Amino acid sequence: MSSARPNYGITRIDQPDKKNHGYYVRITHKGKSNQKYFPDKASGGKKKALDAARAHRDKILSKMPKYKQASAAKKKRRIKQSGVTGVTHVVSTSTKGKAYQYWQAAWQDSDGKRRTAKFSIKRYGDKEALEMAKKAHRKADREAKKKKK
Numbered sequence: 416m417s418s419a420r421p422n423y424g425i426t427r428i429d430q431p432d433k434k435n436h437g438y439y440v441r442i443t444h445k446g447k448s449n450q451k452y453f454p455d456k457a458s459g460g461k462k463k464a465l466d467a468a469r470a471h472r473d474k475i476l477s478k479m480p481k482y483k484q485a486s487a488a489k490k491k492r493r494i495k496q497s498g499v500t501g502v503t504h505v506v507s508t509s510t511k512g513k514a515y516q517y518w519q520a521a522w523q524d525s526d527g528k529r530r531t532a533k534f535s536i537k538r539y540g541d542k543e544a545l546e547m548a549k550k551a552h553r554k555a556d557r558e559a560k561k562k563k564k
Contacts, residue, residue: 424475425468428452436461438468442475444483449475502548505533518548522555525562530555 424442428435437454451471458464476484495504497518505519516536524530532551534544 421469424472425465438464440468440472440475442472442479444479497545497549499549499552501552502545504545518544520548520552520555522552522559524555525559 424440426439426441428437428439430436435454436456437452437458440449440451440453442449451468453464453468453471455461455464458467497503501521503519503521504516506514506516508514517533518536518541519534520532522530532548534547534551536544538544539547
């Protein structure tokens with residue numbers, strides 16, 4: 416197994432008011448979520464809790480397909496920001512390894528179902544695809560507000 420990014424799938428939890436400090440491991444694959452919490456106190460300290468969380472995460476990943484292990488090992492890219500909630504930059508990779516980039520607008524329709532519109536950066540260019548996604552999101556928001564009235 417290729418080695419995963421140091422904290423892939425691991426989140427630090429610090430809730431002083433609840434005296435809750437530790438690391439939370441969450442790995443999801445094909446809709447099935449593997450989760451486990453490693454508290455600092457029970458693990459013998461912050462470093463030991465992190466080590467235990469990483470070991471648990473690695474054990475889960477070792478049982479998964481190679482492509483999932485490879486995605487865990489890849490360096491995380493900095494996500495482009497649109498400035499609009501519901502409009503995101505997406506990079507997806509096909510099974511043949513070809514990368515596709517697009518801006519995506521996401522919203523809920525009047526029935527509460529999630530809807531999306533995707534705009535290819537290759538086809539429209541980065542700025543134009545972003546503007547199209549923002550426009551689609553604004554239009555969907557206006558339509559949702561009209562239906563609520």
